[in-house]
Amino acid sequence: MQEEILIPLIIFSAIFGMVYVFLTTRNKERLALIEKGADASLFNTGKKGGIGSIVLNLALLAIGIGIGVLVGAGLESSGMNGDVSFPACIFIFGGLGLVTSFFVSRKLEKE
Template sequence: MDATTVLVNLIIFSTLFGIVYMFLTSRNKERLALIEKGADATVFNSGKKFSFAEGIMNLALLAIGIGIGVLVGASLEQSGMASEVAFTSSIFIFGGVGLMTSIFVNRKLIKKED
């Protein structure tokens, strides 16, 4: 590894760490300020949280979409399309279709729970 690769990796990871650190510390400061003023800090917890199963289902449908995109890209490449265009477009299209499917499945599950 040369110095630029190490430097780029260091910059990427330190930036990600900085973003997460700032998010968590600012959230904590906001909650402490609310508690000091006597307000209830449950304002931040008003939204519905995703369960572990919903997250896994979203990732699974995304992976299925990407897999189908790779298969379609390979068949488009065999039919004469440039491989870069075939694979890239197919992966993004079918990955997006997988994510849209997960949205509709989650909506159906939420309606079923209510």
Template structure:
């Protein structure tokens, strides 16, 4: 009975603790760099994803999952166990969709530069 309450509590408290340590450490590091005279542009050096890239990633992932469901249904009709055919084909085609979105995004970013 107590484990039903304690397990989610420990999971969420661990996630909160990791996030808290990460953000407080990052804040202290940035304050120390600013005190030493570092340029503030140093913190904005990471690449930001545009809204179009996120939509493209989600669209290709959704297409991959849809194709995976269709292939899983075809494999089930062919005699394969549905406990194997559906998850396997969904994960395979979702991975293919994400791989395609990676190459499409890379090609788009190279054409912008």
């Protein structure tokens, strides 16, 4: 079998296996707690954020990565090695985007 087919197949099957084991184990634990008479409110973690917070995180991460690519291209044109400037700027500005999304999420949760 060719490596081009085998490697993605192994990666996706490993991810599927981990998610499957996690979900089935969580389900068994919850069923055992319910059988022992635990209250169902135990399973509510109290998280208020939903799809909106995920979208906010991804949007600010994408904005940070885009700015990182632009700054990396600017540094490369000014004489810095492109193999260093692009990854460094992408990681720095992507991280700054995630930090920004953390503070924005926290501010929105307080309101």
